[in-house]
Amino acid sequence: MPRRTMIEAIRDAMDVSMGRDEKVVVFGEDVGFFGGVFRVTHGLQAKYGKNRCFDAPINESGIVGSAIGMAAYGLKPCVEIQFADYMYPAYDQLTQEAARLRYRSNGDFTCPIVVRMPTGGGIFGGQTHSQSPEALFTHVSGLKTVVPSNPHDAKGLLIAAIEDPDPVIFLEPKRLYNGPFDGHHDRPVTPWSKHELGEVADGHYTVPLGKAAIRRAGSDVTVLAYGTMVYVAQAAAEETGIDAEIIDLRTLLPLDLDTIVASVKKTGRCVVVHEATLTSGFGAELSALVQENCFYHLEAPVARVAGWDTPYPHAQEWDYFPGPARVGRALIETLQT
Amino acid sequence: MADAGMLRFHVPEPEVRPGGTPDFSNVTIAEAGSVPRPDIEVDPRTIRDMAFSIIRVLNRNGEAVGPWAGLLSSEELLEGLRNMMTLRTFDARMQMAQRQGKTSFYMQHLGEEAVSCAFRKALAPGDMNFPTYRQAGLLIADGYPMVTMMNQIYSNEADPLKGRQLPIMYSSKEHGFFSISGNLATQYIQAVGWAMASAISNDSRIAAAWIGDGSTAESDFHSALVFASTYKAPVILNVVNNQWAISTFQGIARGGSGTFAARGLGFGIPSLRVDGNDYLAVHAVAKWAAERARRNLGPTLVEYVTYRAGAHSSSDDPSAYRPKTESDAWPLGDPVVRLKNHLIKLGVWSDERHAQAEAEILDTVIAAQKEAESHGTLHAGGKPSTRDMFEGLYAEMPPHLRRQRQQAGV
Numbered sequence: 001m002p003r004r005t006m007i008e009a010i011r012d013a014m015d016v017s018m019g020r021d022e023k024v025v026v027f028g029e030d031v032g033f034f035g036g037v038f039r040v041t042h043g044l045q046a047k048y049g050k051n052r053c054f055d056a057p058i059n060e061s062g063i064v065g066s067a068i069g070m071a072a073y074g075l076k077p078c079v080e081i082q083f084a085d086y087m088y089p090a091y092d093q094l095t096q097e098a099a100r101l102r103y104r105s106n107g108d109f110t111c112p113i114v115v116r117m118p119t120g121g122g123i124f125g126g127q128t129h130s131q132s133p134e135a136l137f138t139h140v141s142g143l144k145t146v147v148p149s150n151p152h153d154a155k156g157l158l159i160a161a162i163e164d165p166d167p168v169i170f171l172e173p174k175r176l177y178n179g180p181f182d183g184h185h186d187r188p189v190t191p192w193s194k195h196e197l198g199e200v201a202d203g204h205y206t207v208p209l210g211k212a213a214i215r216r217a218g219s220d221v222t223v224l225a226y227g228t229m230v231y232v233a234q235a236a237a238e239e240t241g242i243d244a245e246i247i248d249l250r251t252l253l254p255l256d257l258d259t260i261v262a263s264v265k266k267t268g269r270c271v272v273v274h275e276a277t278l279t280s281g282f283g284a285e286l287s288a289l290v291q292e293n294c295f296y297h298l299e300a301p302v303a304r305v306a307g308w309d310t311p312y313p314h315a316q317e318w319d320y321f322p323g324p325a326r327v328g329r330a331l332i333e334t335l336q337t
Numbered sequence: 338m339a340d341a342g343m344l345r346f347h348v349p350e351p352e353v354r355p356g357g358t359p360d361f362s363n364v365t366i367a368e369a370g371s372v373p374r375p376d377i378e379v380d381p382r383t384i385r386d387m388a389f390s391i392i393r394v395l396n397r398n399g400e401a402v403g404p405w406a407g408l409l410s411s412e413e414l415l416e417g418l419r420n421m422m423t424l425r426t427f428d429a430r431m432q433m434a435q436r437q438g439k440t441s442f443y444m445q446h447l448g449e450e451a452v453s454c455a456f457r458k459a460l461a462p463g464d465m466n467f468p469t470y471r472q473a474g475l476l477i478a479d480g481y482p483m484v485t486m487m488n489q490i491y492s493n494e495a496d497p498l499k500g501r502q503l504p505i506m507y508s509s510k511e512h513g514f515f516s517i518s519g520n521l522a523t524q525y526i527q528a529v530g531w532a533m534a535s536a537i538s539n540d541s542r543i544a545a546a547w548i549g550d551g552s553t554a555e556s557d558f559h560s561a562l563v564f565a566s567t568y569k570a571p572v573i574l575n576v577v578n579n580q581w582a583i584s585t586f587q588g589i590a591r592g593g594s595g596t597f598a599a600r601g602l603g604f605g606i607p608s609l610r611v612d613g614n615d616y617l618a619v620h621a622v623a624k625w626a627a628e629r630a631r632r633n634l635g636p637t638l639v640e641y642v643t644y645r646a647g648a649h650s651s652s653d654d655p656s657a658y659r660p661k662t663e664s665d666a667w668p669l670g671d672p673v674v675r676l677k678n679h680l681i682k683l684g685v686w687s688d689e690r691h692a693q694a695e696a697e698i699l700d701t702v703i704a705a706q707k708e709a710e711s712h713g714t715l716h717a718g719g720k721p722s723t724r725d726m727f728e729g730l731y732a733e734m735p736p737h738l739r740r741q742r743q744q745a746g747v
Contacts, residue, residue, distance in 0.1 A: 025534075051537050052537075056564075057563045057567055059563060061526065061556060061557055065523065065526030065527050065529075065557060066526055066527070066530030066560075068527045069526070069527035069530025069532070069533070069534065070530045070531065070534035072530075073465075073531045073538075074534070075537065089556070092523060092557075093523060093557075096519075096520040097520065102730065102731070102732070103501060103730045104498065104501055104506070104508070105498065105508040105510075105516035106497060106508070107729055108497075108508045108509065108510045108516060109508065109510060110732070142730050165732040166732055254735035254737065257736065
């Protein structure tokens, strides 16, 4: 099976979707002729023409707002916000319009759009190239939120998202674009070509939204993670020798609660890990759900390892990013309780 | 260089406040028939002055004059009059129903009936409006059932939107009326996207965007102009300048400095201003803009100069911020009276027939109201189920919502 980077896998997902359905259109800033600042849409305009893949003005609200109008017409826009940090001007359109169109019109109009946005830190991106705003989407009724962690899932989830009849926020951890990253910034990065999840089948396949994946089976503690933190958690488990069961959530909403609950009931312990800031982050929701659903099976409080409650700094990148050492400490402390 | 002194902060004020005498002497109004009607293929650069004038057809004597006249037959004009009268009567009844506690909220169109009623007649089936909350004339003029509108206003068991939406936030894809949102200006850029989609699909349908004078200050107004201009989208960008945004006069959105129409000029969009209380002028200009869009000539911006004669909403008291007599002083008059006088001048209408039509329309509206109320009002009779609250958010209900619906016991 061919191996692809996450960039190539996401591009392939759009290529496959555009080839299968002429209603799929792709646009955003620098997305057309140039092929995107991360090269994710490279070649799509040449292959499908400017009607299907084109450059947009620098106006996030305009990109999402026009996509909503296109979806109301009957197209299936898959648009890009250059960095998740720049989605805020589009937040009104996403939360008040895209999320509610089906509900408020009782199905008279629908909004089958996908909004792709590179997310996450670990790249010296500073305050406005590192944010993880997923909790701002999971809090919005009517949106679906997806965060892939590898090329195979990225392709299958994106095709599923494009085919989904409702609006999907598709957060792409840019730290994972070229290879998995476990937080050891001092070591050379391995490319996806050396990783089994870099195997991406040609043609059409989907990874269903709302289904988590167990990346490492274990019996001591359940780790709930997504995106880059999946690899950080794996490194932390190996380095501490703790037999952690690592669940890659893949979709945050709808959430695969069954897989989470089954795991925590088995291990009796749970550590939630994300890059986003702690307070009111998605980890709070996960922690509450585990407590509500697994209270009598819990041997220790649910722990959270997250970004600090500060804007994402530049120089202090590795003091901020929740690396394997911090996650490892949380695993040990949870087991000691 | 001389000392510039201290800086001073500027906050615009309307000419007159409550207690004062209304004065519209600063409103420059072109004579009916005086503004030329350019070819639709005109180079936008050559008609920039049209963004600063006002296209008018009906003169003081009730005659239709000038190059924008002559598009509508007497029958069409009589239908237009009936639609405007129906909207006005509908408004009055629903305003009263709100005062009677049968619904929570209402917004009238008083004085602005011509804008949406006449515009609708310039579109073709399949075209899509992206209205604000003050264009219900689009529905009335397209024959959307008044009973259905009232069912929505009452949030009763026959409400097509299942009680989920605030009154008057209608939706009808079938009638080319996009779902209304409470968030101002959002639909303006969505209309442009819809028009882009029509062009991408090599369709022949066009879109119409709607916004008020106050909401032009929202950033989505700018987004829409950029996208419409960049992609030459087949869209009509309508600005209804009724002088007031709740309590703030149009100067707070920086009207009066140039015009709202003039904002299109910076984007190379042909931009016209029209007498919004002149049914014939509104229709003629809308037709011109629709033709341009349909022939792939791109967007047109149209500012309708009118006056919000009623309160902003059933929750508003305009006597707190503007003179009570201001609407009487408005120089463009009342759209219903002006069309009525024109039809009398044409010899196809009379005061007697008008009074008779008023009575008939009132009967029709009351009959519709009775039927709607048989399905319930907000606090009495049938209403949508609690189950409907959970349905329809996603195509398929996700597990967490299913659990919450069960917790709610439905």
